[in-house]
Amino acid sequence: MAEKKVFSIYRFDPDKDKNPYYKEYAVDVEEGMTVLEALIKIIEKQDASLSLRFSCRMAVCGSCGVTINDSPRLACKTPVSSLKGKVIKIEPLPGMPVIKDLVVDLEPFFDNLKKVKPYLITKSPDPAKERLQTPEEREIISESADCILCGCCTTSCPVFWEDNGYLGPAAINKAFRFLFDSRDEGYEDRLSALGGIGGVSRCHHAYRCVVACPKGINTTYSIDMVKKLIVTGKKD
Numbered sequence: 001m002a003e004k005k006v007f008s009i010y011r012f013d014p015d016k017d018k019n020p021y022y023k024e025y026a027v028d029v030e031e032g033m034t035v036l037e038a039l040i041k042i043i044e045k046q047d048a049s050l051s052l053r054f055s056c057r058m059a060v061c062g063s064c065g066v067t068i069n070d071s072p073r074l075a076c077k078t079p080v081s082s083l084k085g086k087v088i089k090i091e092p093l094p095g096m097p098v099i100k101d102l103v104v105d106l107e108p109f110f111d112n113l114k115k116v117k118p119y120l121i122t123k124s125p126d127p128a129k130e131r132l133q134t135p136e137e138r139e140i141i142s143e144s145a146d147c148i149l150c151g152c153c154t155t156s157c158p159v160f161w162e163d164n165g166y167l168g169p170a171a172i173n174k175a176f177r178f179l180f181d182s183r184d185e186g187y188e189d190r191l192s193a194l195g196g197i198g199g200v201s202r203c204h205h206a207y208r209c210v211v212a213c214p215k216g217i218n219t220t221y222s223i224d225m226v227k228k229l230i231v232t233g234k235k236d
């Protein structure tokens with residue numbers, strides 16, 4: 001049976017609003033409904049002016065990150081039934097400029113990602129066929145490679161809120177994914193970004209990024225491993 005829930009949603013249209021405000025929408029929530037489905041229902045049945053980003057609806061594209069009851073999460077992976085209270089608060093991801101309503105400008109997030117050169121860098125001559133990797137070598141980067149770049153971790157980070165120049169957990173986790181890839185030879189190319197003023201030393205172990213990650217990635221472990229590599233030159 002459907003249960004009535006109220007969604008208190010952050011609204012802001014810079015073209016016509018002086019300040020942001022919250023608008024409440026009552027929704028009949030069916031069993032198993034996700035927050036994304038509830039938001040789509042609001043757009044379809046009550047208010048087509050509400051803006052949000054989404055695509056895959058199955059925790060693959062990483063585009064539906066919003067703040068749900070004060071925590072950055074994927075709307076499509078959050079069942080309404082998992083949330084306490086009659087009123088559910090929905091806001092844009094924190095620490096990012098708001099474009100409209102729940103849509104933020106992710107440029108600072110992707111700019112930081114580019115700084116760590118998030119791709120395989122090779123310098124030795126190409127082998128005749130392909131660069132091989134053992135299952136054991138792949139296992140080392142397996143968890144970190146699951147990242148869908150949703151931004152929930154980085155926008156949960158209090159250091160990033162203070163300074164968008166800090167690379168943030170998503171970018172550093174991506175650096176870990178390549179630095180610890182047995183085929184990669186790009187350590188020197190990434191060192192200035194990772195060891196510099198916006199790099200790994202800024203992490204204060206708030207662990208909010210680990211809690212926020214919808215893929216269960218231990219981003220703090222990735223940061224610590226990159227930190228250790230820079231300080232000691234060792235990967236284990």
Ligand code: SF4
Nearest residue numbers: 147148150151153213
């Ligand atoms: Fe999202 Fe997790 Fe990747 Fe961070 S590490 S961007 S929370 S999937």
Ligand code: FES
Nearest residue numbers: 055057062064076
């Ligand atoms: Fe793609 Fe949620 S819509 S991750």
